[in-house]
Amino acid sequence: MSYREVLGVAQEIAVEYLEGLDQEPVNPRASLEELRQRFGLPLPEEGMDASQVVSELARQAEGGILGSAGGRFFGWVIGGSVPAALGADWLTAAWDQAAVMYATGPAAAVVAEVCGVWLKDLLGLPGESSFALVTGCQMAHVTCMMAARHRLLANQGWDVEADGLFGAPKIRVFATDIHHGSIHRAVKMVGLGLKNLHSLPAEQLVDAVSGPAIVVLQAGDINRGVFDRFEELIPALKARGAWVHIDGAFGLWAKASAQYRPLAAGLERADSWATDGHKWLNVPYDCGYAFVRDAEAHRASLSHRASYLTHASDVRDQLDWNPDWSRRARGFATYAAIREMGRSGIEAMRDRCCEGARLSGDGAGALPGVEVLSQAMLNQGLLAVGDDARTERVMELVNASGEAFLTGTTYQGRRAIRVSVCNWQSNAQDAARCVAAIALALDGEAV
Ligand SMILES: Cc1ncc(COP(=O)(O)O)c(C=O)c1O
Known part of the structure; x- marks a missing residue:
């Protein structure tokens, strides 16, 4: 089996995935049972074609990949990958030092x-x-x-x-x-x-x-x-x-x-x-x-x-x-990321993420019933919608919509929605989609 063929398959799947992030739902859609069923095969006694392993792996994982690589992911503090860092990381694996x-x-x-x-x-x-x-x-x-x-x-x-x-x-x-x-x-x-x-x-x-x-x-x-x-x-x-x-x-x-x-x-x-x-x-x-x-x-x-x-x-x-x-050899990816962005690009990314967190907070804060518990001073903001149960419910509805992904925390005894912006791709449009998803969730939640 040639590396060329297997890596070609992997590349095609990866590029399709990354280029689709903007349109695809951010939330995982496969259930725990489905994933266990798909992956939980009997231990193989015999090997199989390497390209097939890779393409089947992608099919098995479908719906089980959280869209944290994309610009509409605002959960925890999880960053994506700039392209040069990803390319360097692939080489890191190929060189296997x-x-x-x-x-x-x-x-x-x-x-x-x-x-x-x-x-x-x-x-x-x-x-x-x-x-x-x-x-x-x-x-x-x-x-x-x-x-x-x-x-x-x-x-x-x-x-x-x-x-x-x-x-x-x-x-x-x-x-x-x-x-x-x-x-x-x-x-x-x-x-x-x-x-x-x-x-x-x-x-x-x-x-x-x-x-x-x-x-x-x-x-x-x-x-x-x-x-x-x-x-x-x-x-x-x-x-x-x-x-x-x-x-x-x-x-x-x-x-x-x-x-x-x-x-x-x-x-x-x-x-x-x-x-x-x-x-x-x-x-x-x-x-x-x-x-x-x-x-x-x-x-x-x-x-x-x-x-x-x-x-x-x-x-x-x-x-x-x-x-x-x-x-x-994780230095290669770091080296590549710094070269791709340079000092000015790294600074611009910081400012863009912080701006994204602020825009989401301002936009959501203008919606009826949404309280800004903490306006973003950096790239993290906190929102609440009435009591704890309502806050959780709105967050669940946003996540279920696939339009944006948010996670929660307890701040000063209250449940809160965190808006954490940490991805080079996140932009004002992503912030607007997040706010729109919150607005829809508020409507849905009121029904
Ligand atoms: C403030 C802070 N410190 C430490 C950590 C741990 O970092 P890591 O998950 O990279 O080990 C995190 C992770 O979310 C964090 O937010």
């Missing part, structure tokens, strides 16, 4: 090196920081917290890599009360313990911090896109010896826009930063970035040498910075 060190993929290692430099520049982070291209913001938190754990305990005379955490001085983790659940999971993974995680209003944070501490501040919270007050908090927290970590899964990208940069002012004074490529840079899943000011601590927490590996002193081996060992 184990991006663990330079020797296993020289171009992948160098591209990752360049991505680090470019990203620090785009995001206004200190040039001396180390970085890692990880699977997402969750693993970026873990990477940064491993570095923090190393440094805070080394400062107490404890070698955590050698001696582990049993009997170690306690590290407490503080976070403002708008932090994301991935911080809980990172605290668990790094072995710090959820009982040592303290969630506090920002005003109480500085006074509460003492001893070895990691403080997590938020650049763009999941509900409203709120930023902690970095200029005030970071110097005060650092004066108390804390390691300040920033969760900027999408909000760190405000730094790439002159208009929105002031929201993030001062975050460059932190110790570590976590963000995503698969959200607002619009590279394919899965791709996140960790940056650590104290490169030595970062490297000490992860670096490994083995006699069967091939190391050289003049190269950057990803194994020294990444929590995973064998890994996808």
